[in-house]
Amino acid sequence: MxxxxxxxxxxxxxxxxxxxxxxxxxxxxxxxxxxxxxxxxxxxxxxxxxxxxxxxxxxxxxxxxxxxxxxxxxxxxxxxxxxxxxxxxxxxxxxxxxxxxxxxxxxxVDSTIAYAQAKGHNRLGLFGTLSTMEGDFFQDGFEASGMEIITPMSDERKYIHKVYMEELIRGRFLPETKSRLLSIAARMYSEGQIDSLILGGTELPLILKSSDMEDIELLNTTKxxxxxxxxxxxx
Incomplete structure (x- = not known):
């Protein structure tokens, strides 16, 4: 069969x-x-x-x-x-x-671009490792498809990378880390920078859930x- x-x-x-x-x-x-x-x-x-x-x-x-x-x-x-x-x-x-x-x-990346286009997103935040946030492989593909990728501020990027490598990939999902990640996303949204957020690290959906933010969609790249x-x- x-x-x-x-x-x-x-x-x-x-x-x-x-x-x-x-x-x-x-x-x-x-x-x-x-x-x-x-x-x-x-x-x-x-x-x-x-x-x-x-x-x-x-x-x-x-x-x-x-x-x-x-x-x-x-x-x-x-x-x-x-x-x-x-x-x-x-x-x-x-x-x-x-x-x-x-x-x-x-x-x-291509899968996420197609999904974001279908959903009508235009300005997407991006969380992930430093290589993901500061590289161009997400940015270039989204820009070519008429969308914009926005990354957190430099100190926030360093923080996200640090907890990613020291906690998330080791299976440690701490409430204080979750709270800080959500506060970064909330700042980016409240300042009008983003209309959605790409969880551009496959450990991120294990700590951040769709129900955690009411105002914007969290794009679970694994899903x-x-x-x-x-x-x-x-x-």
């Missing part, structure tokens, strides 16, 4: 908590969308996040492409037909990766990404 569905390959472990979230969402949404109690074929390659982040921090992007492409080749050899990375940050090298590997890759992955896998 499942022969019509493509095997999904996940580059995971970046970080473990979000990998588990992706896994659970893929299964539950697959069953909801197909109306069957079947389970999709998912291959997870849990990679070394410490090594990946060191390459990004040191701006060794060519080496990062080499590293990630080899890990994707592992998924291809195992039979994956649709591949994705369970993290926003490594999408800064998505284009060269997609050109190098054979398998169809599903981008979290959005999962739908596009399943679009490709179900066909």
């Amino acid at each position: 499942l022969k019509h569905y493509k095997t999904i390959g996940m580059i995971g472990g970046i970080a473990p908590a979000s990998t588990v979230d992706y896994y659970n969402r893929l299964i539950s949404r697959f069953q909801e969308r197909t109306g069957q109690r079947e389970y999709p074929s998912i291959i997870i390659n849990s990679i070394n996040m410490t090594h990946m982040m060191e390459l990004i921090t040191n701006e060794n992007l060519d080496e990062l492409v080499d590293y990630l492409s080899e890990e994707i080749f592992t998924l291809e050899k195992a039979g994956a037909k649709v591949v994705f990375m369970a993290s926003n940050t490594p999408h800064l090298v998505f284009e060269p990766l997609a050109q190098r590997v054979k398998t169809k890759m599903v981008s979290i 959005i990404h999962v739908e596009r992955i399943l679009d490709a896998a179900i066909g």
